[in-house]
Amino acid sequence: MIRVWTVKHPWLVPGFWVSMLLIEGQSCSFLIDSAVKGAVDATLAPFLRERRIPWSAVRQVLNSHSHSDHVECNAQLRELTGAVFSIHRNGADSLRASGFIPDRELADGDEVYDGDVCVRVIHTPGHSADSICILEPETGTLFTGDAVQGCGSDNIGLPLYDSPVAYRASLERIRRLCASGEVRRMVLGHPERPSNGEIEQPELLPFLDLCIETADNCMRTAEELLKRNPQTEKAELRDVLLARFGGSASLTWPELSYNTAEALLRALRS
Known part of the structure; x- marks a missing residue:
């Protein structure tokens, strides 16, 4: 059974937040976006502890696009999880320029599999050229990032x-x-x-x-x-x-x- 959690990190002003999506399978978990600096320690780590999900279970991290408020914790999460990091190919150079090297470049229609979790990549440019949506088909959850x-x-x-x-x-x-x-x-x-x-x-x-x-x-x-x-x-x-x-x-x-x-x-x- 797949469970999907929205993890909201409060940011800037009361009532505003930047979100991450945790997709929890039986054998592993996916995380969509890593949010801003401080989000892992203040929000994501307590969230995982409460649900007894170890860092090692997070095996895939996908970025919805390369804007800083969605990727700033990538490096910290790589150290904590050893996960595979992916972004649409239009955003890969921007991520590299920030000092972070993605493991995989995504294209429209790609499917990312790991264990019992599978998501589909939908390229939805406009907000940015590299914006993607991520569809988890079992629950019918679409994470849109800023698209x-x-x-x-x-x-x-x-x-x-x-x-x-x-x-x-x-x-x-x-x-x-x-x-x-x-x-x-x-x-x-x-x-x-x-x-x-x-x-x-x-x-x-x-x-x-x-x-x-x-x-x-x-x-x-x-x-x-x-x-x-x-x-x-x-x-x-x-x-x-x-x-x-x-x-x-x-x-x-x-x-x-x-x-x-x-x-x-x-x-x-x-």
């Missing part, structure tokens, strides 16, 4: 992506997967509005429809501004997007919303 952004987090205010076209296409692909019945539960890398970061049936399709609607609204807004002023800068677009779609909370990382505005302008001007 699914909802309406954006309270920290940033907007969905965060570097390619709006790829991001929307990935959302459509994930929606089709959920509509097929293969996915019964979706776990995000962070609590993206309006979710708590974990979405169950029957809310999967409505949530993904909201993600797609939000992406479309951001693109339409950028198109409107460029039509009125072809010289529109990212700061102006970002301010308009936040005013329309950014929620009411104070932003911890307001500067990151510039990335989405820049990505939209780049796509429309290309």
Whole structure:
């Protein structure tokens, strides 16, 4: 029997976290993402101790993408577990540049087997070129990392992506997967509005429809501004997007919303 656990490491501000996914089989366990510095000692180690899962049982670690808040504990976990570390091939060079050498480079459709655990890799670029989702088929759990952004987090205010076209296409692909019945539960890398970061049936399709609607609204807004002023800068677009779609909370990382505005302008001007 496979058991799947969401491990949430509190981060930055109250109510915000970065997640890891532990897939526990009879003979071994997989971990998806390693989170930020301090997460292993403060959150993951106590979690494993409580369930009497030894470090040696963690035989595979997969990174959903190479952004630092999802990989910073890789080196520590390698020392503790001796696990095989994998990342999509588009993120392998970034991981190497940080000083960590992955053992395996993944591609869309790959399956990772170990003992009685098997997961499938789904390449879902948009947030980043190397973003993947990991599907555990027995429980129907899909870990999305940052590939699914909802309406954006309270920290940033907007969905965060570097390619709006790829991001929307990935959302459509994930929606089709959920509509097929293969996915019964979706776990995000962070609590993206309006979710708590974990979405169950029957809310999967409505949530993904909201993600797609939000992406479309951001693109339409950028198109409107460029039509009125072809010289529109990212700061102006970002301010308009936040005013329309950014929620009411104070932003911890307001500067990151510039990335989405820049990505939209780049796509429309290309």
